[in-house]
Amino acid sequence: MKKKTKILLAMVVSVSLMLAAGFAWISWNVVEAFEGKKWRIPSLVYGRSLELYSGKSLSGKLLRQELQATGYKKVRVPKSPGEYAQTANKFVIYKRSFRFWDTTDDASKISLTLADGSIDRLISQGRPADLVRLEPVLLGGIYPHDFEDRKLIKLEDVPQNLIDALLATEDQGFYSHWGVSPTAIARAIYLNLKAQRYAQGASTITQQLVKNFFLTPERSLKRKMLEASYAIAVEAFYSKDEILETYLNEVYLGQSGSRAIHGFGLGAEFYFGKSLESLSLQESALLVAIVNGPSIFNPRRFPTRALKRRNLVLNLMLDVEKIDKESHSKAIKTKLGVTSTPRAQTLKYPAYLDLVKRHLARDYANEDLQQEGLQIFTAFDINIQRQGEKSIIKRKKAWGRTGKQLEAAAVVASLGGDIEAVIGGSTPGLPGFNRALDSKRPIGSLVKPAIALAAFRAGAGYHLTSSLSDEKITVTLDDGKTWSPKNYDLESHGDVPLYLALAHSYNQAFVRLGMDIGTESVAQTLFDLGIDDDIPTNPAMLLGSFGLSPLSVLQMFQTLASQGFMVKPRTVRYVTNRDGEIQKSYQIQLQESISKEYLHLIQYALQVVMYEGTGRGAYAYLPRDFSAAGKTGTSNNKRDSWFAGFTGDKVAVVWMGRDDNKPTPLTGSSGALPVWSEIMKTASLEPMDYRQLDGIEYLWVDETTGERSFEFCQEVRQMPFHPSSIPEAVAPCIKSTKPIVDWFKSLFGG
Amino acid sequence: MRRLWTVGSLALLLSGCVTMRPPHQGVGQERPSQNQEIDEGASTQESQLEEPRKPKKIRPVIRNSPRQKSNGAVNHLISKANKAQRDGDFATAESYLERAYRISHRDPRVSLAMAEVLFAQEKPSQSEQWALRSIGLLRNQQVIMLRKAWELVSQCRIEMGDYEGARTARLKAKSY
Numbered sequence: 001m002k003k004k005t006k007i008l009l010a011m012v013v014s015v016s017l018m019l020a021a022g023f024a025w026i027s028w029n030v031v032e033a034f035e036g037k038k039w040r041i042p043s044l045v046y047g048r049s050l051e052l053y054s055g056k057s058l059s060g061k062l063l064r065q066e067l068q069a070t071g072y073k074k075v076r077v078p079k080s081p082g083e084y085a086q087t088a089n090k091f092v093i094y095k096r097s098f099r100f101w102d103t104t105d106d107a108s109k110i111s112l113t114l115a116d117g118s119i120d121r122l123i124s125q126g127r128p129a130d131l132v133r134l135e136p137v138l139l140g141g142i143y144p145h146d147f148e149d150r151k152l153i154k155l156e157d158v159p160q161n162l163i164d165a166l167l168a169t170e171d172q173g174f175y176s177h178w179g180v181s182p183t184a185i186a187r188a189i190y191l192n193l194k195a196q197r198y199a200q201g202a203s204t205i206t207q208q209l210v211k212n213f214f215l216t217p218e219r220s221l222k223r224k225m226l227e228a229s230y231a232i233a234v235e236a237f238y239s240k241d242e243i244l245e246t247y248l249n250e251v252y253l254g255q256s257g258s259r260a261i262h263g264f265g266l267g268a269e270f271y272f273g274k275s276l277e278s279l280s281l282q283e284s285a286l287l288v289a290i291v292n293g294p295s296i297f298n299p300r301r302f303p304t305r306a307l308k309r310r311n312l313v314l315n316l317m318l319d320v321e322k323i324d325k326e327s328h329s330k331a332i333k334t335k336l337g338v339t340s341t342p343r344a345q346t347l348k349y350p351a352y353l354d355l356v357k358r359h360l361a362r363d364y365a366n367e368d369l370q371q372e373g374l375q376i377f378t379a380f381d382i383n384i385q386r387q388g389e390k391s392i393i394k395r396k397k398a399w400g401r402t403g404k405q406l407e408a409a410a411v412v413a414s415l416g417g418d419i420e421a422v423i424g425g426s427t428p429g430l431p432g433f434n435r436a437l438d439s440k441r442p443i444g445s446l447v448k449p450a451i452a453l454a455a456f457r458a459g460a461g462y463h464l465t466s467s468l469s470d471e472k473i474t475v476t477l478d479d480g481k482t483w484s485p486k487n488y489d490l491e492s493h494g495d496v497p498l499y500l501a502l503a504h505s506y507n508q509a510f511v512r513l514g515m516d517i518g519t520e521s522v523a524q525t526l527f528d529l530g531i532d533d534d535i536p537t538n539p540a541m542l543l544g545s546f547g548l549s550p551l552s553v554l555q556m557f558q559t560l561a562s563q564g565f566m567v568k569p570r571t572v573r574y575v576t577n578r579d580g581e582i583q584k585s586y587q588i589q590l591q592e593s594i595s596k597e598y599l600h601l602i603q604y605a606l607q608v609v610m611y612e613g614t615g616r617g618a619y620a621y622l623p624r625d626f627s628a629a630g631k632t633g634t635s636n637n638k639r640d641s642w643f644a645g646f647t648g649d650k651v652a653v654v655w656m657g658r659d660d661n662k663p664t665p666l667t668g669s670s671g672a673l674p675v676w677s678e679i680m681k682t683a684s685l686e687p688m689d690y691r692q693l694d695g696i697e698y699l700w701v702d703e704t705t706g707e708r709s710f711e712f713c714q715e716v717r718q719m720p721f722h723p724s725s726i727p728e729a730v731a732p733c734i735k736s737t738k739p740i741v742d743w744f745k746s747l748f749g750g
Numbered sequence: 751m752r753r754l755w756t757v758g759s760l761a762l763l764l765s766g767c768v769t770m771r772p773p774h775q776g777v778g779q780e781r782p783s784q785n786q787e788i789d790e791g792a793s794t795q796e797s798q799l800e801e802p803r804k805p806k807k808i809r810p811v812i813r814n815s816p817r818q819k820s821n822g823a824v825n826h827l828i829s830k831a832n833k834a835q836r837d838g839d840f841a842t843a844e845s846y847l848e849r850a851y852r853i854s855h856r857d858p859r860v861s862l863a864m865a866e867v868l869f870a871q872e873k874p875s876q877s878e879q880w881a882l883r884s885i886g887l888l889r890n891q892q893v894i895m896l897r898k899a900w901e902l903v904s905q906c907r908i909e910m911g912d913y914e915g916a917r918t919a920r921l922k923a924k925s926y
Contacts, residue, residue: 053823130826416855607810
């Protein structure tokens, strides 16, 4: 072999090897990126699903709000999923199909009639039904840092119209080229030279895809060469259908705040509020029109421009005979049909999402939540959340200039243990410091139920009507100094039954009680109620000088409301993977903690707080026969205003105060209580159901002294007592002859 | 005659005492409004803002009647859970009961059924707690369920090696 030929051969081999190595490198990159990046999907966080059944307490207003929040459209006659109609107290709802953690509920038509504030009749698919659940509200997503969002779709679920429109517009030779289209390139070169500027591109769908995946938007020959190489590599490794499906999921279609809308699945929901499968010809054409420039062809901002581009897509479809003239002329006359506001929003309820993330943190890395496409089913209740936010804004307004400096936090949960709403500050939707979880403020008199409970548990003979002295008390502290707490009204009230001292929140009586049983036993009771924080055991703790977050206070009152079992409040119920399989379930965890008999006594006393004590302002908002239990809390100099309490189905805590810890004009009664009451007015459907308990004695006692009495005596009431501790002294039956004299007078017309 | 006058007067006095109170509806009937106590946070501003009307004084109601029967939805879910449990699909059974619990967390049947499902999934610790919870929600008259629940508590304790506790629970079960 001649030397020249040898050199030539060596060069050819070298170049071939280099090309092969380059192609291998590109191929490796393609495979890795294609397999990895194409499936990066944020997790979606859903609220609770509304369960509908006969007898369920529900108002028309609440149901309407729920339907609106889940994106239902009100129509005269529901004809497709996502629509509902209301005639007086009758609702007809065309439910969408939804994949829950356990089953997929198919789309179905249901009707229900409301009567006396509850569901009277429930019909599903024409037959009476025991139970139907609506799909949950989408609370938000947990997005990657670039805020890319998408809803994955499969090629077989994409309407043919959409594929036809896309290929007719973006890449007519898609199924025949091998990643690049020489004819398209030649045509583009000719047109660009003729126009002496960049007038037309020649990118195939595969090139567009690799550009998005691997390259920058820069327009240079080098980038174009790389794009072509990558496109060929992609075509070598993946089928046309796989490439098309990836493109349909990847393509950028718009922006919603910081959230980037990717893929036709999410695009259909974002622009039309419907699923991809149900898109019409003209809607498919519009989505394809947007691909060319989501910003310049934004149909909400530039409807005329978008309409023109949509019609161009329809014309192209007609040109390549993907639609007939009749369909074309019909579609071209239609309006854009986009919804006025995008359905899905982000970060509207950051405080709740924050708690969800914290609950999930022990099982999931943040990256997993951002990329794994999980579905997170929570207990979030949008109606309660909104009511809470509304009430706080209203209270702030009512306080005028003072109100502007006020901050607030609230947590609402079901008595079963599900956290349904979290408000982290007084400005709804504002992410940042989550006061509901992270702000630890002195709880003031909220500690008193724990002192009373500790007294019952101490075995020292205390019961609800034990006489406590509310005279001045002086406590000598460890450092030799003395401490003399005062009542709010600066008065002493003599001997008072325990339950009334609690109702009126008498500090002197409760410090005396706490010192008698010991602060350690109060701290232990707080721990048994579910408080994890370190509790000091100095005398000032008896007036709630230590700080707790609203979430911790909720835990405490959750146990106070229970039948003796502590439940760790939860937000997340189920997590499913992108295939809809349960990946993690978070069941209610019970722990027997405090005797239900003692809790029964406290629950009685906390109702008295509401009827006769510092919580009575609640009945300016709640119906008078709606039993509830709760306690106010006010810290020194009114820096913190608290109210915590429960009804038959909900427990809620509200805090108000200033971030700079300066005094406010608010007490627990005047600040947090009205907010709590307004929340409960919406959230709670069941009054407290206080029933006789086996093992408890119900005795008639004198209201004022707490001594034993009889049913027929004056100023008496029946109260619960633990058999180990009951009042012994007997009160006189007739305390005043005035009623008798009045009665005689009335007989003789006096 | 004098004795009759005395008896008559006493009767009148007593009837006076009784009729001074409003009609009796159990313990928590409403009473005539009394002087409202000073709220710990009462202020002029507050009363202007919050108390457009003063509520009358009322008392906590202690009901003695049994709880209302659970609704059809709960029955439906319990029956589906039972079926799933029979089929060995404990996760689905648990999911149905979780929904039932959300609808009626005070229904002792839900707690007991949950305890059984958890026991079948070899989670004796939580099963025991749910069984005890159901016991707390049952009335003394509901002996069959009480017996069942205590027996389950006993089994859970055996699983956890607490033989003394199991014996106590067994005796409790037998007492019904």
